[in-house]
Every structure is written in structure tokens, then in C-alpha cells.
Amino acid sequence: MEVLLKFKLSEHLYLRDPEQTEIGKAIVSNAIVLIFEIGFEQFTFKKLAVKINSTEPTIYRYFTSKHKLLTYILNWYWSYLEYVCKMRLAEINDPTKKMMLILEIITHHADHHTHLHDYNLDHLHHIVISESSKSYLVKEVDEINNEMMFAPLKSLCLFISEVLLTLAPKFPYPKSLASTLLETAHDQQFFSEHLPKLTDNKSRNNHKDYVLKYLTRLTFSTITDP
Amino acid sequence: MEVLLKFKLSEHLYLRDPEQTEIGKAIVSNAIVLIFEIGFEQFTFKKLAVKINSTEPTIYRYFTSKHKLLTYILNWYWSYLEYVCKMRLAEINDPTKKMMLILEIITHHADHHTHLHDYNLDHLHHIVISESSKSYLVKEVDEINNEMMFAPLKSLCLFISEVLLTLAPKFPYPKSLASTLLETAHDQQFFSEHLPKLTDNKSRNNHKDYVLKYLTRLTFSTITDP
DNA sequence: CCTTCTGTGTTAGTAATACTATCATTTGTA
């Protein structure tokens, strides 16, 4: 089963819409593989051009910089996550179960949804963990933000915060907790894999399992008034 | 009142110890100012050399790369934070008050300790917020970690986790919560300043105030068994 | 059928970056 997912992303992210052409899609899907393999610092348009049997100027006709390309990929990912959350939560009524499913989805605990689309989800998830903060931790963050380039992340965060509010209507930090859960899902998995002394995961593997349990405790304790 | 703080940092971080010479100290303190001003991406050894009226090769005799220099600065910061925590907690007996003081220190809520040393603490704090994850979110993280270059962060995290354990001896995630608090202190302040829709701070300023209150709720709710 | 337009390939080039090599000079120390 192949499903094509397309999301409307901010036009400030690209010069030419990569979804519209074969070469555009090749740029994005191969960029995901390449950034996964060598990391964002080592990633260059030159290397990507070689990988897709094309040239640098062609890539520059789609994206003005590698930073914009990364931001484009991350926006696709945030849009995708929100879509998956909304799909899968639609069948559930119990708010607690809804929240637990959100935690499963953001930790990729049980990835039911691989191979359903153009991009390699496993690579994408690793990129999100290791590189996502590099898209906003830059001096130009305010200008980028003004051009709606973080809208999908904010939208996802809002969605999660609304589920939190159904569980605890008086909880004063729903959006901060939502963004903390998203960030913590990433950095605790990174720590568990690379800096395990910053976590309590004894097993040296089962990282997603560990992170899911930790986030579950964090969430449900925090929204319960002490 | 001037106090000189020196910490023993991993020798893998530098070629020549910058604490030992005037030019070494100038490199570090001016790097902090320059990274604060233009961000780590725009920061180059060439620009730093101009600022200290020296040349690139001189800086390269101290640090092999700008990434190592950033890691050196962050290590100094983590060592400093642990030192401040231990100093100020020594006079306190109540574990709850200890933990609250830790939260004040890591959010820099009431910076009693500016101007006490060589480096500009305010600039340093901004660097930690915006750039610290760039020191470990790299492909080479495992090799860097093997060379003890994150020891001060782990040590600080362990210290906080021990305080958490005195408050809640059965809490199963003391180290993960400690690392989460450190990370969240940074990204919630960044979000509050630049992406406020990811937080619930209504005031558009008082960022440290907001983050401290949020972290306090997060901490004391989480360690309380639900 | 010819034209036009759009997208891509090709080649070339620039300024800046991240380094390294060499050698002369200064400086503190024995």
C-alpha cells in the first residue's frame, strides 16, 4: 500500500516547489538519506547533486540554502506528525488514551506507519532527533519565524496542548508541556543512545521504550495538581 | 570584588591550556563576546583573531577547531554551575529549598553572581541557551564523549539527580529529570523569547520568571507519585 | 511547423572558510 502525503508548506521555504517535479522529490528524499548518513554539518549541495546525478545550480533553483532545505524537511515532518496524530486519535474517546497515543507517536514507539510514503521515516526520525534544533537555534530565528516557517510545529504543539487541556482543564502550562514533550522525546532518545549517564536507562538499548515510559510519567504526573 | 575561578577541564579540549596565558584568556573571553554577538555559525577564528589583535595561527595553537572552543566554553560553564550549586546549597538543609535553589540557579533567575570572574556571565548564559546543543548534536559525539569532553555536564546532572533522590527516594528517573530540567531551562527560555506560541508565557517578557515557575511545577509534580 | 517558455545541464568563477606550513621575531628563563 502506497499513500502519497502532501502538505502545504510555507512558500518562503523554497524557490520552486519540490513536490511538483521528479527532480524536486529526488532532492528532498536524497537529502534525507544524505543528512542521515553524514550529518547536517558535512552535508553539502555538491554532495547531494552528485547523489542525484545532477548539479549544484539545479538544487539552488529549489532551495536557497541547505538551512532552508533542512527547515523544509522538518516542516514536512511536523505536518506529517500532526496528520498522523489526528488520524489515529479520531477513533478514540478516552482522553487519557488519546494522550498516551500521542506519546507513542512522538517517540515513534510502535512505528506502524513506515513505508507509507515518499520519504524514509526512520531516517527522518533520526534527523529530527539530531538536527531539528539547528533549524531554529540561529541568529535569524525571528525573521524565519515571521515567514511562517515554524507554523507546522506550532500547530502540532497547539493540538497536543488541547488534548492536555481536556485531561486537566486548569493546568496552566499546556503549550510549554507540549513543546517540552516534543523536545524531550528527542533529546532523551539522543542521550539514551550517546550519553546514557544523562538518563536512567539501564538497558543500553530499548531507547524508545525507555523514553516512552519516562514521558508517560512526566506527562501524567505534571498535569496532576500536586 | 573579583574572584578567579579555574576548573580542570579535559586536556582533549585544547592544545595549549588557555588559562595559562594572557592571550589564551583573551581568546576565550573574546570568543564568548563574539559568539554572543554574531552566533556560532557566523563565528570564525579569523574574526576572533582580528578582535584580539592577533592572527589565526595563534588561535589554532590553542584550539584545533571552533567546535572544540565552543565545547571548552560550555565545559567551563557546566563546571561553574556545579560549583555555584554546591556553594550555595551548602548552607541549606531543607531538600525542597535545595531543589528550588537549583532551579533558580539553572534558570539564572536571580543572578547574584555576575561580575565575579573573567567571563561575562550574561553572554555566557545566552550562548548556553542558543548554542549548547550544537556541541553534542554532531556525528562525532561518541568519540568526543570518550575523551571526557562532557564530564562536567554529566557531573552536574548527577549532582542534581542526587538532590532529587533525597526528595523522592523511589523516583525512577532522577537523571533523566535532571537532564530534562537543564535542557528545558534553555529551550523554554528560547521559545519564550523567540517562539512564544510554544509556551504559555503571556507577558512577552519576564522570561526567566516564567521558566522558573514552569520548571518548579514540572519538578515537584513529577517527583510526586501520581 | 515554428516559436516561446520553462526547466535542466554545463562550465566557470568568486568570496569566504577552515585549516596548515614556514620562518622570523620576541620573550622569559637558565
Add this chain to the structure above:
DNA sequence: TACAAATGATAGTATTACTAACACAGAAGG
């Protein structure tokens, strides 16, 4: 006074991030 260590000065390399100019191929339209 002699010596080694640190620094300065100069120069150079490979790579990166990006741009310019032009040729070509294919589709669309008259």
C-alpha cells in the same frame, strides 16, 4: 649570553556556499 618557547607575519590549500552566463531539450501554443 644563550636558549627554548610562544607569537607574529606571510602565504598557501582545499572546500564551501553561492552566482552568472549560456546552451539545450521538451512541452505548449499559435
